[in-house]
Amino acid sequence: MKACLVLTIVLTAVRGAVLEKDAVGVDIQLYPTNGQLDVNPDVQLKLTFLSPPTIGSTGKINVYDSEDKNLVDTLDLSVPFSPSPYGNGSTKANYTDTTKYQTNIIGGLDFYFYPIIVRNNTATIYLHNNKLTYGRKYLVEIQPGVLEPARGSFSGFTLDQPWRFSTKSHGPKAGATSVVVAADGSGDFNTVQGAIDWAPGNPTKRTTIYIKNGNYEELVFWQYKSNITIRGQNREKTIVGYPNNSAFNPPNRQGPSRRPAFSFRGVADLQLSSFTINNYYPGQAEALLVDGVRIILDHMTLNGAGDALTTYGTLYVTDSKLTGTGDTVLGYGSAYWLRSRIESIGAVTWTRTVQGIHGNIFVDSTIVGLQGNSTLARLPDNSGGVMDNWPYAEMVIINTKTDGIAPEGWGPVQGPPFDSSHVRFWEYNTTDLRGQPIEISQRLNVSRQLTVPKDKEVIAEYKNPTNILGGWHPVVLEGYG
Structure with missing residues (x-):
């Protein structure tokens, strides 16, 4: 089986870069360059050919410690990537499947992953996380058959003629409260996950991870780390993403969902600012899961x-944009959205609010x-009518502009025996994109239009995020912090 993921991501080789040669003299651009010093241990190995x-x-692909020749990491290309390597198979876990798949431990959780991803002429090799360490010299062996250029052949690297590099002598200084991620290796880390793995679990001072502009194609996941800011250099030019969904990474028997591109659980006091998160696969495929x-x-x-x-927990969203293809917000938590935009094919939310x-x-x-x-929100029969579904589901929109919303506005909502009397699908001053009032005569009967002066106090309550988020008063940290 051959696999070559085709996504609309443009990654170009650096002009004027030094060309290396493989074991039989084929020109190739390597990153790190052969013999490079001071490489970050979370480096992704890149080979840029003259053709895709x-x-x-x-x-x-074998990586050895240069000093003792011990095998540090290995990637076997005969091992399949996933039960659904293109993300288009079953979304249900097959617990009788005993096949070995490519697996990486990320943030303590096992994920199926791509050991190599090709974009244009560049092949990026993803070693298993946290296999390389500081202050070591490494030899890379790439056997024939791992990569096949469109023109010519690639014989790889041997232990007699290896690809060599050395890692930095040490990481960030003890007590550091900020680090830089740069895809070109100029920062403290090459990857977002590398910086997160370094971050202390519960620091007394806030930790800031600053991501330089670049395209970071990686799965990101962590657990039980708090008091962190992750800030991009530029919202449009700092991009973190991965092709993942519930077919590529089906559910485990226990544990968190593995289908998001970027996710975390059990954290507190986290701020994400000024970057883009993409999930490049269709289906059930979160860009972000917040817990x-x-x-x-x-x-x-x-x-x-x-x-x-x-969403799980409490979330404050400001000046942000979300795009999805249905149930675009799957909401178990309390989320306050201010000056933000959602674009959705199909239902905008499936709000699963619990009582209280x-x-x-x-x-x-x-x-x-x-x-x-x-x-705006739906509550379909999710249980065959044998349970209460989500009788306290809540979505309230205030002074919100809309376009492309069906005249009924809300739904579908499950019928009897479901009791919808506690559902809060409310809106106040909903307009079109020009700010003109919309037609509400066909609104679903489960929903409610708030009015003034009758609902003045209710509207004021919902406009205050502290009331919505359990007494928390969110403060957005500006700049480098």
Whole structure:
């Protein structure tokens, strides 16, 4: 089997870069360059050919410690990537499947992953996380069959003629509260995950991870780390993403979801600012899954598919944009949205609020149905009528502009025996994109229009994020912090 992922990502070779040669003299650009010093241990190995390569189905990539020749890491290309290597198979776990798949431990959780991804002429090799360490020299062996250029042949590297590099003598200084991620290796880390793995679990001072402009194609996941800011250099030019979904990474028997491109659980006091998160696969494929308390998304762009953003805990979203393909917000938590925009094919949210908390609250925001017939929230029969579904589901929109929303606005909502009397699908001063009032005569009867002066106090309550987020008053940190 050969696999070559084709995505609309442009990664070009650096002009004027030094060309190396493989074991039989084929020109190739390597990163790190052969013999390079002071390489970050989380480096991704890159080979840029004169023509696009394809990924083979045989051969191994081996990394050895130069001093003792011990094998540090190995990638076997005969091992399949996933039960659904193109993300288009079953989304259900097959617990009788005993096949060995390519697996990487990320943030303590096992994920199926691509050991190589090809973009244009560049093949990026993803070693298993945390295999390389500081202050060591490494030899890379790439066996024939691992990569096959469109023109010519690639015989790889041997232990007699290896690809060599050395890592930095040490990482960030003890007590450091900020680090830089740079894809070109000029920072403290090459990858976002490398910086997160370094970050202390519960620091007394806030930790800031600054991501330089670049395209970071990696799965990101961590658990039980708090008091962190992750800030991009430029919202449009700092891009973190991965092709992942519930077919490529089906559910485990226990543990968190593995289908998001970027996710975390059990965290507190986290701020994500000024970068883009993409999930490049269709289906159930979150760009971001949030599981924590006092989480801030500030000037973020999230592009996913179904369930593009899943929320647990408490979340404050400001000046951000989310795009998805239905149930675009799968909301279990309390989320306050300010001056933000959602674009959705199909239902904008499936709000699964439990009793005693608030759900999705939108203030001064914009909601767009991309195909002209979206609804704001739905509550379908999710249980065959044998349970209560989500009887306290809540979504409230205040002073929000809309476009492409069906005349009924809300739904579908499960009928009897489901009791919808506690559902809060409310809106106040909903307008079109020009600020003109919309027609509400066909609104679903489960929903409610708030009015003044009758609902003045209710509207004021919902406009205050502290009321929505369990008493937390969110403060967005500006600049480098």
